Amino acid sequence: MKKHTKLVWLPMAVFPLFMGACNDDDMMGPATSETTITIENVLDPKPLVQSGTFENMGTAPVVMPGESLSFQFYAAKGQAVSFATMYGLSNDLFFAPENPGIALYTDEGLPIEGDVSEHMKLWDNGTRINQMPGPDASHPGVAESVPKGVMEVDGMDAQGNDYANASALMQVTLAYEGNSMFTLTIKNTSGGTSNETPFSPGVWAISYIAGDDLLNPAPIYESGKPAENGLTALAEMGDNSTLGAYLASNTGIFTPLSPVLVVVYDGMENPIYKTGENDRGEGLKALAQMGDASGLAAHLKSMDGVKEVYVLPAANTTVLLPKIGGQPGSKVSQSLKVAKGDRLAIATMYGFSNDWFFAFKDNGVDATQKGDVSEHIGLFDNGTAVDQFPGAGVTQANLAGTPLAESKPIEEVPNPNAFNTLPAIPEIIRITLN
Incomplete structure (x- = not known):
């Protein structure tokens, strides 16, 4: 299969954005250590x-x-x-x-x-x-x-x-x-x-x-x-x-993932979203509809308890492509400073959707743990755009469309959903901490 990279993401060139760092007060806080988060598109796609x-x-x-x-x-x-x-x-x-x-x-x-x-x-x-x-x-x-x-x-x-x-x-x-x-x-x-x-x-x-x-x-x-x-x-x-x-x-799922938003925080709630609530108007809508994490990243920087924020694009393609032509899918990695009690949240768009995004469920994951944490990822409907068949919707932004607005609470996407049956989430996105 030919490798395709001409996808319409907004923005098309998003570079790693380091927003927020340890301040002087951290010197008196818990001891920090380094961990590396790696996010991979591991989907075996169908044409x-x-x-x-x-x-x-x-x-x-x-x-x-x-x-x-x-x-x-x-x-x-x-x-x-x-x-x-x-x-x-x-x-x-x-x-x-x-x-x-x-x-x-x-x-x-x-x-x-x-x-x-x-x-x-x-x-x-x-x-x-x-x-x-x-x-x-x-x-x-x-x-x-x-x-x-x-x-x-x-x-x-x-x-x-x-x-x-x-x-x-x-x-x-x-x-x-x-x-x-x-x-x-x-x-x-x-x-x-x-x-x-x-x-x-x-x-x-x-x-x-x-x-x-x-x-x-x-x-x-x-x-x-x-x-x-x-x-x-x-x-x-x-x-x-x-x-x-x-x-x-030969029929099934093909989707890239948008540049990945990664957040380290010490609060009690996931700073990105909460199911049952409507989009907060803090930038998640742009991520879920357009793959643009810049606005949400900027907002998160100002939030109490948020320690580090990154936006991670894939090399060369910006988006994380699935496996193509026998080659592994795209992956991104980032070194993080974490301390006991820190939590980790991520968000990335299901590219060929109207406003679906992958994120850790509930209050993220323990940022100090090691290994594969993909089982904690869910796929969520942001509730801000009318859903259409993934990869075949005329109003999907990455298929040259303009999303049709709606206003519903954020909910986990059922599987099977109204259009198709998706693979298990760890067969689409893999996240490891080392």
């Missing part, structure tokens, strides 16, 4: 934010001429939907939009609605010799002596059989349901044409986008390359199970 299968829910799973089916998904600007379904009365042809799929927003960020059939194409899987399409075509038919790459069928296949444009056989429409949700409807319009055919059960997928790049712009097929991952079973027999399982295995 697809969503995927699924579809079939007709009538008496048969195929979509006959005149019938239609729909499925729903979430998407942000720059993302596209790709899907595939077999041309049923063929040997190994399938319908799919050209990669990376059907765009879902205009350049101005407006959702695209209505008929998008013009983006549909007919493809030859390249594994069977094509017979004249129709009810007499055998299944799966005669195998190609040497499988070919997937190729577009533009009016005529390699054996000289004629085909109408895909847009004349299949009508595809988009409807925007609000809050980044779309409904895509496929209607079989092949009835009465020379290419009348049912459509098989199919698959669909949405890729994550980081900066300007989709993590997987070709999740189902690649033009000119041999079919793989179960596409052949779909194209030859209309069996979507293997390809659907493959897409599901």
Whole structure:
């Protein structure tokens, strides 16, 4: 997987900010020692934010001429939907939009609605010799002596059989349901044409986008390359199970973490937040929505009991990226001066969210302990922005959006949540003290 660093963080260049230090009074206080905190993004990410299968829910799973089916998904600007379904009365042809799929927003960020059939194409899987399409075509038919790459069928296949444009056989429409949700409807319009055919059960997928790049712009097929991952079973027999399982295995979580706020304090309460209370207006909102910890850090410096404050960006990328291309995820470290009774708090944004942040639960952790303290981390909803599907929300700041304001108490994010199921938190962020 290609490494992506073009993420829209505010600010984009945040340098370690040492705010607060020992004063002369500390000389009379408890003896201090040094410890090092290390925060790592240990997420094993997936390239697809969503995927699924579809079939007709009538008496048969195929979509006959005149019938239609729909499925729903979430998407942000720059993302596209790709899907595939077999041309049923063929040997190994399938319908799919050209990669990376059907765009879902205009350049101005407006959702695209209505008929998008013009983006549909007919493809030859390249594994069977094509017979004249129709009810007499055998299944799966005669195998190609040497499988070919997937190729577009533009009016005529390699054996000289004629085909109408895909847009004349299949009508595809988009409807925007609000809050980044779309409904895509496929209607079989092949009835009465020379290419009348049912459509098989199919698959669909949405890729994550980081900066300007989709993590997987070709999740189902690649033009000119041999079919793989179960596409052949779909194209030859209309069996979507293997390809659907493959897409599901590549669907899950991808998120960077914002520069990490680290606070050493000797008070009785976590100085950053408290569940059940609304955001205090002290800078946590900017951290949770934009990944910008500078305002909160400046406020914490003025608080009684706060001894040290740091903002730790990752080298080169500022944000802490997950594991990419076999490389370990980003990590940051900071040496801290701590004394008996000191507590430790942290906060970092779940980058592909509207206003979620990771933090130690309750009153932080004992700053003098050693070892892995990741079990004490929770994921919290700041309650200042309307939530959308993580990594597919059009108002998420790091997907070029503007968060929609709301005012709710800070609460821990349930798992599963309203959109997906997250890995265990120690599988996303690891924090150690040494």
